[in-house]
Amino acid sequence: MRVLLSGVVGSTAYGLARAGSDVDRLGVFAVPTQELHGLQRPAESVVSTAPDRTWHEAAKWCRLALVCNPTAGELVWLPEELYEERTSLGSELIGLRQCFLSAGAVRSAYLGYAGQQFRKLQTRDTAVPETRARAAKHARHLVRLLEQAVGLHETGELRVRLAEPERVRELGERIAERPQAAEPLLAEAERRLDRPGVLPHAPDPRPVEDWLRRVRLANLTQQPCAS
Known part of the structure; x- marks a missing residue:
C-alpha cells in the first residue's frame, strides 16, 4: 500500500500524554487501482497494536470524514510537527478538510x-x-x-x-x-x-470525489493484455 498521509494522534496530539502513554498513529493509504477491480476487494483498514496504528484506505477514510467521525477526521487537523508522512496528495487532503464538515x-x-x-x-x-x-x-x-x-x-x-x-x-x-x-x-x-453556527448544512463531496479520482489515477498501473 502507498501511504498518502500519516501522523501521531491520540493523547500525544491532545497534549494529554505522560510518561508511558501509548503513541497512536493514524494514516490514509491507497491500494493499487487495479486491485479494486478483482473478485476480492482489498482490505479497507489495517490495524495493529504493536505499534498502535490504524491505516484507512483513501475511500474509506473519506466516507468516515464526511460523517465527521472524530477519530478519523482529526488526521487533517494535526499540528504540523505531528505529521510523519505527507505526500502531495496528502497535503491536498488537508486542504480539503473544510469540505468534510457539516x-x-x-x-x-x-x-x-x-x-x-x-x-x-x-x-x-x-x-x-x-x-x-x-x-x-x-x-x-x-x-x-x-x-x-x-x-x-x-x-x-x-x-x-x-x-x-x-x-x-x-x-x-x-x-x-x-x-x-x-x-x-x-x-x-x-x-x-x-444555536446557529458557522458550519454548512451539508458537506461538499465534489472536491473530495475529484481528489479520490486523482488518487486512483496516480496509483493506476497498466498491464499489457495477454495475446
Missing part, C-alpha cells in the same frame, strides 16, 4: 461519541484501581469531544491540541469519581450546538 454530522458524531463515554462511566466500578484509571480516560475523552464539537460548530476549526490539557485531566478525574458531574457539560454542549 453542522448535523458534527453534532451527531461528537455528541454520540461523548454519550458512549458517559454510558461507560456509569457502568464502571471505580473502586478498582485499574477501572478507575480507565474511567478517568473515558471522562477525558468526553470532555475533549464536547469542547471540540462546540469549537467546530462555532469556529469551523478543529483544535486537536487542547488549550488547557491539565484542566481537562483534572476535570476527568472528578467526573470519573462522580459521573453525574458530566451532565451539565453535556447539556451545555447540546445547548450551544443547537
Whole structure:
C-alpha cells in the first residue's frame, strides 16, 4: 500500500500524554487501482497494536470524514510537527478538510461519541484501581469531544491540541469519581450546538470525489493484455 498521509494522534496530539502513554498513529493509504477491480476487494483498514496504528484506505477514510467521525477526521487537523508522512496528495487532503464538515454530522458524531463515554462511566466500578484509571480516560475523552464539537460548530476549526490539557485531566478525574458531574457539560454542549453556527448544512463531496479520482489515477498501473 502507498501511504498518502500519516501522523501521531491520540493523547500525544491532545497534549494529554505522560510518561508511558501509548503513541497512536493514524494514516490514509491507497491500494493499487487495479486491485479494486478483482473478485476480492482489498482490505479497507489495517490495524495493529504493536505499534498502535490504524491505516484507512483513501475511500474509506473519506466516507468516515464526511460523517465527521472524530477519530478519523482529526488526521487533517494535526499540528504540523505531528505529521510523519505527507505526500502531495496528502497535503491536498488537508486542504480539503473544510469540505468534510457539516453542522448535523458534527453534532451527531461528537455528541454520540461523548454519550458512549458517559454510558461507560456509569457502568464502571471505580473502586478498582485499574477501572478507575480507565474511567478517568473515558471522562477525558468526553470532555475533549464536547469542547471540540462546540469549537467546530462555532469556529469551523478543529483544535486537536487542547488549550488547557491539565484542566481537562483534572476535570476527568472528578467526573470519573462522580459521573453525574458530566451532565451539565453535556447539556451545555447540546445547548450551544443547537444555536446557529458557522458550519454548512451539508458537506461538499465534489472536491473530495475529484481528489479520490486523482488518487486512483496516480496509483493506476497498466498491464499489457495477454495475446
